[in-house]
Amino acid sequence: MGEAITYLEAIRQGLWEEMERDDRVFMLGEDIGVYGGAFKVTKGFLEKFGQDRIIDTPIAESGIVGAAIGASLMGMRPVAEMQFIDFIACAFNQITNFAAKSRWRYGAGVPIVIRGPSGGGVRGGPFHSQNPEMYYVHTPGLKVVAPGTTYDAKGLIKAAIRDEDPVIYLEHKYLYRLPRIKEVLPEEDYIVPIGKAALRREGRDISLITYGAMQLHCMDAAASLEKEGISAEVLDLRTLLPLDADAIEATTKKTGKVLIVHEDTRTGGIAGEITALINERAFEYLDGPVRRITSPDAPVPYSAPLEDYFLPNATKVLQAARELLSY
Amino acid sequence: MPRTSRSAVKKQTKRGKPAGDSHSRRPADSLPASAQTPAQLLDFYYYLKLNRMVEERLSALYRQGKVQGGLYSSKGQEGISVGSAFALAPQDVLAPMIRNLGAMLVRGVKPVEFFLQYMQKEGSPCKGRDTSLHFGGIDRGFVPPISHLGTLIPVLSGVALAGRMLGKNLVALTYVGDGATSTGDFHEGLALASVKRLPLVVIIENNRWAYSTPVAAQSLLSDLADKARAYGIPQGVVDGNDVLAVHEATARAVDLARRGQGPVLLEAKTMRMRGHSEHDDASYVPEEEKQFWEKRDPILLYEKHLLSSEAASQADLSRIESECAARIDADLAIAEAAGGPRPESCVEDVYAPTQGAVERPGEETLRLVRRS
Numbered sequence: 294m295g296e297a298i299t300y301l302e303a304i305r306q307g308l309w310e311e312m313e314r315d316d317r318v319f320m321l322g323e324d325i326g327v328y329g330g331a332f333k334v335t336k337g338f339l340e341k342f343g344q345d346r347i348i349d350t351p352i353a354e355s356g357i358v359g360a361a362i363g364a365s366l367m368g369m370r371p372v373a374e375m376q377f378i379d380f381i382a383c384a385f386n387q388i389t390n391f392a393a394k395s396r397w398r399y400g401a402g403v404p405i406v407i408r409g410p411s412g413g414g415v416r417g418g419p420f421h422s423q424n425p426e427m428y429y430v431h432t433p434g435l436k437v438v439a440p441g442t443t444y445d446a447k448g449l450i451k452a453a454i455r456d457e458d459p460v461i462y463l464e465h466k467y468l469y470r471l472p473r474i475k476e477v478l479p480e481e482d483y484i485v486p487i488g489k490a491a492l493r494r495e496g497r498d499i500s501l502i503t504y505g506a507m508q509l510h511c512m513d514a515a516a517s518l519e520k521e522g523i524s525a526e527v528l529d530l531r532t533l534l535p536l537d538a539d540a541i542e543a544t545t546k547k548t549g550k551v552l553i554v555h556e557d558t559r560t561g562g563i564a565g566e567i568t569a570l571i572n573e574r575a576f577e578y579l580d581g582p583v584r585r586i587t588s589p590d591a592p593v594p595y596s597a598p599l600e601d602y603f604l605p606n607a608t609k610v611l612q613a614a615r616e617l618l619s620y
Numbered sequence: 621m622p623r624t625s626r627s628a629v630k631k632q633t634k635r636g637k638p639a640g641d642s643h644s645r646r647p648a649d650s651l652p653a654s655a656q657t658p659a660q661l662l663d664f665y666y667y668l669k670l671n672r673m674v675e676e677r678l679s680a681l682y683r684q685g686k687v688q689g690g691l692y693s694s695k696g697q698e699g700i701s702v703g704s705a706f707a708l709a710p711q712d713v714l715a716p717m718i719r720n721l722g723a724m725l726v727r728g729v730k731p732v733e734f735f736l737q738y739m740q741k742e743g744s745p746c747k748g749r750d751t752s753l754h755f756g757g758i759d760r761g762f763v764p765p766i767s768h769l770g771t772l773i774p775v776l777s778g779v780a781l782a783g784r785m786l787g788k789n790l791v792a793l794t795y796v797g798d799g800a801t802s803t804g805d806f807h808e809g810l811a812l813a814s815v816k817r818l819p820l821v822v823i824i825e826n827n828r829w830a831y832s833t834p835v836a837a838q839s840l841l842s843d844l845a846d847k848a849r850a851y852g853i854p855q856g857v858v859d860g861n862d863v864l865a866v867h868e869a870t871a872r873a874v875d876l877a878r879r880g881q882g883p884v885l886l887e888a889k890t891m892r893m894r895g896h897s898e899h900d901d902a903s904y905v906p907e908e909e910k911q912f913w914e915k916r917d918p919i920l921l922y923e924k925h926l927l928s929s930e931a932a933s934q935a936d937l938s939r940i941e942s943e944c945a946a947r948i949d950a951d952l953a954i955a956e957a958a959g960g961p962r963p964e965s966c967v968e969d970v971y972a973p974t975q976g977a978v979e980r981p982g983e984e985t986l987r988l989v990r991r992s
Contacts, residue, residue, distance in 0.1 A: 319785070345785060351815060356808030359774020360781055363792075366758045367782035387805075390766050391775060397969050398750040399764055400982050401757050433970050457972035 297475040300468040303443045304408075305334055307450035308372065310482070312342055315370060318454055321348040321357055322374030331376050332410060332469060354383035361405045362392050370454055375409030378463060379423045392459040393434030406453045410466035411439075412506055412556055413588075413604055417466070418595035424505075424557040424588075429461045430534045430566075436487055437534040439463040441508040443476035445531055448485030456487060465506045473509070490537035492544070496526035499614055500544040502567060503554040504530040511554055513607035514614060523618060533563055541567055542574040549580035550617050554610055559587040581620035586613050656864070661931045662940065664702055664863055668919050670944045671698045671722030674731050677948055678738055682898050687738045689751055694719035696861070696893030699918035700795075700825055702726055703866030704888075707874050708761075708793060713779050715763040715772045715794035716753050719825065719892075723795075724753060727761055731948055732992045733985055735955035743984040747969075748961035757982065769800035773809025773822060780818040780883075791877045793821040793870075799830025801844050813883040814851040820883035821873045825860065827892035832904045845887035853883050860888030861918040864925070891916070951992050958988065 298306070312318045319342075320335060326349040329336030339347045350357050354375060361371035375381045381388070384407070392403045413422035429435050436458055440446040446464065453460035468474055493508060494515050501511040508529045515525035528544050530537065545551055551571060553564035564585035571583055586605045594600050656664070675694060681687040694701060701722030708714060708727070716723050721734065736744040737755060745755030756762030763779060765772055776792040783790035800806060801824055813820045824844050828835050841847065848855035854876055858869040866888055873884040891913035895902040926932040 348781075348816075351808075351811045353774075353808035353811050355805055356774040356777070356812040359771060359805065359809060360778030360812055363763065363775040363778020363780075364782035364785075365778075366763060366775075367779055367786065369782045369785065371778070386768050387771060387774065390768055391771055394766070396972065399746050399755045399757060400969065402972055436971075 295477050295480060297477050298443065299470050299475055300440075300443045300446045300464070301332065301334060301470055303447035303476070303478060304450055304464055305336075306478070307447040308335070309338070309341075311451055311454045312338070312346065315454075317368060317370040318372065319346040319348065319364075319369060320372045320374060321350050321361060323350055323352055323357075323376050325349060325374050330374065332466065335374070354380050355387050358384035358387040358405070358407060359391065361407070362387060362395075362403050365403045365405045366395075366401055370404055372406045372408060372454060375407060377417075377421045378409035378411040378425055379420050381407065381409065381425055381461075385428065388429065388435065388459070388461070389432045393432045396458065397434060402457045403459050404457050405459050406450070406462055407459070408450070408453075408462035408464060410469070411463040412465040412467055413593045413600060414467040414506065416595060416597060416600060417593070419592040422593040422600075424463075424555075426461070426463060426533050426557060427561055427563060430563060434458065435534060436460045436532070437463065438487055438532045439465070439505045440485075440531060441465070441468070441505050441529050443474050444478060445485050445491070447478060448483055449487070449531065451482075452484040452487050455484065460487070463505070467506045485531065488532050488535045488537060490531055490540040491529045492540070493527040493529050494525065496524035496548065498524045498548055499550040499552060499618055500526045500528060500548045501552050501554060501610065501614070502528045502530065502541060502544065504533065505556060507554045507556050507605060510605060510607040510610050514610040517607070517611055518614060523614075525614065536563075536566070536570065538570055538574065541570055545571050545575040546578045549578055550620070551579070551583045552610070552614055552617055553583065553585040554605055555585075555587050556605060557587065558590050559585070560590050562587050581617050584613050584617050586610055656867075658931055660706075661926060662936065664706065664867070665922060665926060665932065665937065666940050666944065667702045667722055667726050668698045668863060668922060669941055670725055670731070670947070671701060672919060673941075673944045673948055674725070674734055675721060677952065678734065679898060681735075681739065688740070691738065691898035692718040692752060692896070693894040693898070694721055696913060696917065697825055697827055697890050698722045699863035699922070700823065700860045700866050700888045700890060703863040704793065704823055704870040706867055707870035708791065709874075710761070711788055711790045712874070713758065713761055713763060713776070713783070713790055713792045715765060715776050715792070716756075717765055717769075717772070717795045717797065717825070718752050719827075720795055721753060724756060724762070729756060729760075730951060730989045730992050732951035732954050732988055735952050736958060736985060736988065739955055739958075740960065741955060741958040742961040743958045743988050744961075745982045745985045747965060747984070749966060755982065763794075770796060770803030770805035770809070772796070773806055774812065776820055777809050777813040777816075777818050780813065780820045781816065784819065789878065791819045791821060791874045791882075793823070793874065795823045795825050797830055798824060798826040798828065798835045798844055799833060799838055801847055802838055807850075810851045810853070810883065810885070814853050817880055818883055819877040819880070821870065821877050822883065822885050823870065824885065824887040825890060826887055827890050828909075829892050829896070829902070829905065831896040831900070843887055845885055848885035851883075853885060854881065855885045855887070857887045857889065860890030861916050861921060863918055863922050890918075893917070954988055954992055
């Protein structure tokens with residue numbers, strides 16, 4: 294029996310094992326080599342894999358992603374780190390126009406992974422706390438994953454590296470060293486398939502659909518509801534593109550009441566897309582309007598009182614769930 | 621890229637020239653200045669003419685409504701495409717921009733592919749999904765551009781990086797316009813390539829106009845190649861309308877890059893002799909500027925050189941022109957006969973197949989190319 298490890302260590306292990314398994318895998322990013330990364334995800338990698346495979350770059354996110362694309366066209370499997378995922382905005386064009394469209398345009402797959410710390414709850418302020426997923430979910434040709442557990446963090450980074458298409462891997466920095474989600478992981482090699490949601494908790498009365506760090510709040514809310522005699526189901530999407538439409542349809546048909554919870558802001562957040570999908574696939578099974586708890590339409594604030602107000606939490610989820618249950 | 625060498629050799633044989641020393645196989649770094657053989661000098665001419673005549677035919681097709689959307693001419697810039705592409709070795713990778721049709725021809729792309737592509741046929745290299753020169757995979761020695769300028773410089777840095785990791789001894793070469801030297805990607809790509817000493821050659825095609833914006837409104841520099849100083853990398857300026865000068869300068873740049881002294885930034889000074897795209901009459905270009913450059917047409921200059929140096933006779937030049945015309949007629953006939961794409965195919969190939977093999981874009985084109 295192994296030791297329980299953190300979410301960050303799971304990402305680290307996944308990267309390490311893939312680099313050992315496949316010589317084509319290499320990493321590039323800012324401060325990832327000598328320094329070991331701003332969050333130490335790549336600590337010790339330079340010593341193990343050398344500077345040809347652990348490449349410190351200038352501060353040039355578009356350059357980093359562009360170079361990853363070029364290397365992938367040559368048959369390599371690059372993993373590009375964004376020091377904070379907020380900086381992925383600087384590489385938007387390379388990702389959405391070069392990487393995402395190459396296979397469709399002329400048949401060249403771009404098997405790259407772009408990973409980095411996303412999300413709030415650590416007083417990072419407006420430029421170190423963002424959830425940029427929907428810019429990329431809106432881009433055909435990309436895949437977007439957002440693990441919320443330690444097991445998934447490892448399984449999804451391995452799946453992302455082995456995938457034939459460009460994958461945006463959003464790791465949640467609030468979860469990095471959170472003791473509560475430490476897990477003992479299997480000894481053997483495993484992946485978590487991209488495009489498959491996970492049922493974290495089975496229930497009959499209401500479905501909480503969520504991903505990333507928000508699944509903790511949903512699990513807490515579900516535990517509280519249980520004490521009130523209400524059986525809540527929690528569906529962790531894990532992959533945002535492609536969405537697991539079958540799992541969303543199934544839980545909707547089962548409970549008839551759906552509350553979607555995400556940390557991303559409201560307008561254009563994935564809750565809107567899921568709601569439309571439910572309308573298309575399971576409208577007649579609904580026993581109330583699809584509700585959503587999200588961050589409000591504002592930048593992520595810095596100070597504690599502001600950020601605590603801004604982010605979804607278990608209390609907000611619980612309140613919305615009770616309202617929906619009494620509809 | 622054996623395809624390139626084969627086509628060049630075949631070309632010579634077809635014209636009755638000895639295929640003897642297979643110059644096009646010789647790595648660029650072993651090419652001393654002005655070492656072109658008589659056969660190679662005529663090869664340059666063949667591709668210059670083919671480049672221009674394919675584009676003239678495309679322009680005619682545009683007027684007939686058979687080519688739609690944007691059509692970009694490289695008239696006046698053919699010497700850059702042809703001279704630089706001939707400086708590459710088979711293992712090298714070239715990323716063309718929209719005015720580098722000639723470079724693609726030199727490296728083995730057939731006229732039929734441009735016709736299929738621009739005429740939106742099912743068998744086009746992009747299956748009708750994308751246009752212009754946006755095709756040609758790494759297996760043929762190309763990275764196709766996207767329309768966002770400057771983006772190829774980071775991407776080709778990655779090609780050069782991977783080439784080094786894989787021990788391929790390759791040089792990556794791409795082009796950028798005077799306008800796109802203002803983009804962030806131009807600088808990010810050079811920043812990365814310079815500190816990693818990547819085997820990359822970037823040719824700035826300074827054609828004086830970025831759409832309607834003159835180069836003076838783009839930069840205060842007299843020579844855009846001076847941007848290399850910001851990265852501490854070798855630079856050069858060359859007359860872009862002199863195909864031999866471009867070839868020589870590119871060969872030197874490629875040599876430096878291959879020896880690990882790159883990246884290299886080369887500026888080829890030229891003039892865009894037509895509008896930005898076919899719809900653009902370029903009325904913003906002063907008349908005297910047009911007249912000045914018309915006298916400096918790269919094909920005209922090269923013909924004069926060939927005749928005055930007695931490297932070719934007028935009969936040689938006429939014969940080559942006829943060869944180009946015959947080739948274009950034959951290739952266009954294939955493209956004209958090809959069908960249009962299936963409408964529903966626009967949603968295919970967005971992702972890798974999850975099971976089984978499906979035909980990739982470009983495979984039908986290769987079949988048509990083999991037939992041509």
